[in-house]
Amino acid sequence: MSDKIIQTEVLIIGASASGLMCAIEAGKRGRKVVVLDHASKAGKKILMSGGGRCNFTNMNIDASHFISHNPHFCKSALSRYTQWDFIAMVNAHKIAYHERDLGKLFCDNSAKDILTMLLNECADAKVNIRLNSHITTIEKQNEHFYIQSSSGHFRAQSLVIASGGLSIPKMCASPLGYQVAEQFAHHIWPTSPGLVPFTLQPQDKQKLEMLSGMSVNSEVSNEKIAFKENILFTHRGLSGPAILQISSYWQPGETININLLPDIDVLHLLLSRQKNKSNTRLKTLLAEVLPKRLLPALFSAETLDKPLQEISHKQLAQLAAQLQQWQVKPGGTEGYRTAEVTLGGIDCNEVSSKTMMSDKVSHLYFIGEVLDVTGWLGGYNFQWAWSSGWCAGQVV
Numbered sequence: 001m002s003d004k005i006i007q008t009e010v011l012i013i014g015a016s017a018s019g020l021m022c023a024i025e026a027g028k029r030g031r032k033v034v035v036l037d038h039a040s041k042a043g044k045k046i047l048m049s050g051g052g053r054c055n056f057t058n059m060n061i062d063a064s065h066f067i068s069h070n071p072h073f074c075k076s077a078l079s080r081y082t083q084w085d086f087i088a089m090v091n092a093h094k095i096a097y098h099e100r101d102l103g104k105l106f107c108d109n110s111a112k113d114i115l116t117m118l119l120n121e122c123a124d125a126k127v128n129i130r131l132n133s134h135i136t137t138i139e140k141q142n143e144h145f146y147i148q149s150s151s152g153h154f155r156a157q158s159l160v161i162a163s164g165g166l167s168i169p170k171m172c173a174s175p176l177g178y179q180v181a182e183q184f185a186h187h188i189w190p191t192s193p194g195l196v197p198f199t200l201q202p203q204d205k206q207k208l209e210m211l212s213g214m215s216v217n218s219e220v221s222n223e224k225i226a227f228k229e230n231i232l233f234t235h236r237g238l239s240g241p242a243i244l245q246i247s248s249y250w251q252p253g254e255t256i257n258i259n260l261l262p263d264i265d266v267l268h269l270l271l272s273r274q275k276n277k278s279n280t281r282l283k284t285l286l287a288e289v290l291p292k293r294l295l296p297a298l299f300s301a302e303t304l305d306k307p308l309q310e311i312s313h314k315q316l317a318q319l320a321a322q323l324q325q326w327q328v329k330p331g332g333t334e335g336y337r338t339a340e341v342t343l344g345g346i347d348c349n350e351v352s353s354k355t356m357m358s359d360k361v362s363h364l365y366f367i368g369e370v371l372d373v374t375g376w377l378g379g380y381n382f383q384w385a386w387s388s389g390w391c392a393g394q395v396v
Helices: 017-028 044-052 073-080 083-092 112-124 176-183 202-211 241-247 266-276 282-286 292-298 313-324 380-393
Strands: 005-013 033-036 055-058 097-099 104-107 128-130 135-141 144-149 152-161 188-194 198-200 215-221 226-233 237-239 256-259 326-328 330-333 341-346 364-366
Touching (some): 005 017, 005 144, 017 033, 017 380, 055 083, 073 380, 135 176, 152 176, 176 188, 176 341, 202 237, 202 292, 202 330, 226 241, 237 330, 266 282, 266 313, 282 292, 313 326
Parallel strands (some): 005 033, 033 128, 152 364
Antiparallel strands (some): 097 104, 135 144, 144 152, 188 341, 198 237, 198 330, 215 226, 215 256, 256 326
């Protein structure tokens, strides 16, 4: 590698959603942009997202769907570059997409469509993307940043950190962004896995692992919030959209409540059937509203086999509560290995909500997941990447 310094105006570390968006916008302004990434391919997390279909945004973007120690921070960026702006780009590239439940937008064909769109926009903006680029050192001298990497020694007027969080290490997740922030005296909120499946206590695991692959529409809640979507039983514990959502609001040692029949007044159903068809066995009735395979994990064979006429009203109330207020204390989570996002990160109180520039170091910017902003499941984290990247791209 030559010791010659490569001059650029903007250097972005991270060639995924937020970094590519920032590069596009800066390049459109005529800025000379270099993007470095240690991965062998740009946008790896884009390609794997949404089961390969990329849930690229949501129709219902709102600041209340994001978690941060500064809940107001995301409002400016989300209002300046909205879901409708990104959808307009998708439409301009003639990418076919569809809406699923709760406003989630997915590609009809493949996540490759979104990545190709971004890379084409980068090419049009004359952005220089260098992969397999490992950062050695970052320094600031006078008004310039000096970045030593395996791709060369760069000097840049503006440095943008878009290196993401710690989730899914096999997709080249890296702590580099937090390390750079700490180097420049930024406060980092403790990080933890978010949107992540739960593991179970040994006793519950033994009882429930036989249900692996079963999905049940449920409402999952704790003292802070409730989510009504599917839960999925796995051989390790609990997953599915409702579980992933609540995991971002869960603390170790806490119990979660699961309502397995959120659309039914279960006690009314039991009492009504007891009055009209008292010979019906409990398992026969419950099999009408829940998967038959689930029942032995919740109740004893003796209880399930009882005719309704042999069960007291008090016992029916207890059975209803067990179905609608089932309490589970997770053993933990599956960790960063399967987490979709990283909670915590760079303190937003030390970053401009309008430009994403550090309040401590002029022309140093932080965008995307590396910041202490975490969205719900359903396209919210991608929209945060597009919005924060776009904002930085207007000024870098």
